[in-house]
Amino acid sequence: MTAAAIDVRPAAGPDPAPASAPVLLQVDDLKVHFPRPRQGWFKSPEVVRAVDGVSFAVRRGTTLAVVGESGSGKTTTALAVTRLAPISAGRVRLGDTDLVALEGEALRQARRRMQFVFQDPYSSLNPRQRSGDAVRSPLDRMAVGSAAEREERVAELFRQVGLRPEQRHLFPHQFSGGQRQRINIARALATQPELVVCDEPVSALDVAIRAQILNLLVALQRSLGLSYLFISHDMAVVEHLCDDVAVMYLGQIVERAPRRAFFARPLHPYSVALMSAVPTVHGGRARAARRIRLAGDPPSPIHPPPGCRFAPRCPVALPACSQAEPPLRELAPGHAVRCHRVETVAGEPRSPLAWNPA
Numbered sequence: 630m631t632a633a634a635i636d637v638r639p640a641a642g643p644d645p646a647p648a649s650a651p652v653l654l655q656v657d658d659l660k661v662h663f664p665r666p667r668q669g670w671f672k673s674p675e676v677v678r679a680v681d682g683v684s685f686a687v688r689r690g691t692t693l694a695v696v697g698e699s700g701s702g703k704t705t706t707a708l709a710v711t712r713l714a715p716i717s718a719g720r721v722r723l724g725d726t727d728l729v730a731l732e733g734e735a736l737r738q739a740r741r742r743m744q745f746v747f748q749d750p751y752s753s754l755n756p757r758q759r760s761g762d763a764v765r766s767p768l769d770r771m772a773v774g775s776a777a778e779r780e781e782r783v784a785e786l787f788r789q790v791g792l793r794p795e796q797r798h799l800f801p802h803q804f805s806g807g808q809r810q811r812i813n814i815a816r817a818l819a820t821q822p823e824l825v826v827c828d829e830p831v832s833a834l835d836v837a838i839r840a841q842i843l844n845l846l847v848a849l850q851r852s853l854g855l856s857y858l859f860i861s862h863d864m865a866v867v868e869h870l871c872d873d874v875a876v877m878y879l880g881q882i883v884e885r886a887p888r889r890a891f892f893a894r895p896l897h898p899y900s901v902a903l904m905s906a907v908p909t910v911h912g913g914r915a916r917a918a919r920r921i922r923l924a925g926d927p928p929s930p931i932h933p934p935p936g937c938r939f940a941p942r943c944p945v946a947l948p949a950c951s952q953a954e955p956p957l958r959e960l961a962p963g964h965a966v967r968c969h970r971v972e973t974v975a976g977e978p979r980s981p982l983a984w985n986p987a
Contacts, residue, residue, distance in 0.1 A: 653856045654687040654710065654824055659719035661702075661709045665931070678930045679705045681880035683719075684957075687824065687873075690850065692857040694871035694888075696864065696903065700927060701877040703860045707826045710858065711743050712736060723824060741771055743824040744817035749833050750809035754801040760812050761787075761797025767819040786815040790845060807838035814845065818853070828860045843870055864907045868892050873963075876900050879927055879938040882957065886964040896966040898943050898982040899923075921982065937969065945970060945981045 661680035668675070680702045687693045695703045708714035710721055712728055721728040723742055731739055744767075747753040754763055761783050768779045784794035790811040801809055810830060817825055827846070831839040843866065849855060861867050867874060867888075874891045876884040876899065884897040895901050905921040923942045928934050934941055936951040943950065950969050959965040960978035970981035 650688040650690055652686045653689045653724060654858065655720075655722045656686070656706075656710060657684050657720040659683045659706065659709060659721065660717040661705050661714055662717040675931050678880050678933060680709060681930075681933070683877070683880070683882055685875050685882065685885060687856050687858055689823075689856055690854050691872040692850070692859050692870060693873045693875060694859045694861055694867040695875050695877055696861055696867055697877035698862060698903075698927070700879075700930075702880040702930075703862075703877055704828055706877070707745075707828055707858060707860050711740075711745060711826055713745070738771075741767075741820040742822050743826065744820065744822040746810075746813050746817050746825060746827045746830045748829040750806050750813055751801075751833070753813055754809055756801050758800075759797065760799055760801060760804065763801075763812060764797065764816045764819055767816060771820055773820065782819065783815075786818055789818065789849065790815045791841075805838075806834050807841060810834065810842055811845065814842075814849070818849070821853075822855075824856050824858065826858045826860070829862070831866065832861075832863065839866070846870070864903060876903070879933055880930055881938060881967065883939065883967045884965070885957070886961075890961065890964050894978075894980070896960070896964070896971050896978055896980045897939075897968050898945055898970075898980065899939050901980055901982045937967075 659680055660678075660682055663677040663679060665675040665677060683702070683706055685693060685695075695706060697703055705714055709716050710728075712731070716729055719729070723739070726739060726742075728736075728739060754760070764786055765779050765783045768774065768782060773779065774782065783797055787794045787797055792808065792811055792815070796804075801812070804812065813830075830846070831842050834842065846857070847870065850857065857871075859867070859871055871888050873887055874885070875882050876897065878899050884891070884895065884900045891900070892904075895904050902921040902923050921944065923944075925942050928938065928941060934951065936953055937943070937946070937955050940946040940950040947970065953969070955967050955969045957965050957967045958971075960971065960973055964978065966978070968981070972979055972981075
């Protein structure tokens with residue numbers, strides 16, 4: 630997919646929300662560790678460090694993209710933020726509410742403020758449940774309004790996502806993939822949430838349909854003031870949809886920056902490698918020849934390497950990179966990077982890995 634295929638943001642004009650917008654979601658030092666069964670009588674128990682000290686913020690009315698290759702911890706982070714995965718340590722605040730401290734009914738009520746749009750529009754809908762019942766289900770569970778008001782709300786939601794209200798009587802198999810994802814979006818909006826977590830919501834759709842769904846998400850954000858936590862591995866989608874970018878590798882954030890700053894000058898070698906892999910129509914062969922190819926696979930999250938976790942695959946790593954873990958340093962306003970080798974030259978941060986996208 631090319632960036633030109635998904636033009637969902639005007640070429641000029643301000644972002645939907647200013648940088649001074651208040652913070653809706655604040656995540657501090659989030660950890661999600663999964664203990665594994667003991668492999669033998671004399672072996673120590675092992676722990677999978679799926680998310681290992683992640684911190685970020687989502688401002689009201691904006692979109693934060695969390696990107697990285699498969700296994701980096703993106704989806705686990707999103708599940709933990711919404712309390713759908715166990716949190717080992719850290720703090721998650723939605724407005725003034727400490728989500729980590731909530732249990733039982735208090736947590737159930739807090740879920741009205743945060744909803745999830747899952748990746749697969751086919752498996753995330755019950756094939757035996759009519760689409761309108763699926764959208765109304767959150768309203769029924771939360772006892773929102775009367776039965777007549779819920780039906781009216783479902784019809785309104787169908788119109789908001791570009792479906793006809795009478796289609797709520799149909800079953801999921803009677804819709805296309807893009808229409809099913811519209812139903813999932815309508816279901817997520819049923820309780821009027823403040824935060825919507827989108828876990829690769831267009832990766833299972835055709836390119837043309839992806840553009841329609843992304844345009845819908847942008848329109849809904851602007852009309853309803855939604856905040857998105859957007860999980861993706863598609864950098865073209867991220868560039869045209871999101872306000873801020875966080876790059877994850879092996880359970881940690883290695884770079885965090887505003888969208889324009891990140892795409893103009895990625896700093897971490899892993900970020901540069903991701904950007905070099907973005908396909909393009911113009912100069913495709915020449916660009917592919919200059920692509921930065923990483924050697925090997927990511928290390929095990931059970932036994933992460935010492936020092937920088939990216940060092941075993943980094944083309945510019947030094948011996949010192951494997952000795953001390955780099956901190957996440959802010960080298961420019963809002964632009965932080967976890968790399969020993971990123972330096973500031975004449976007041977500008979410079980990546981140690983050169984790449985010419987032209």
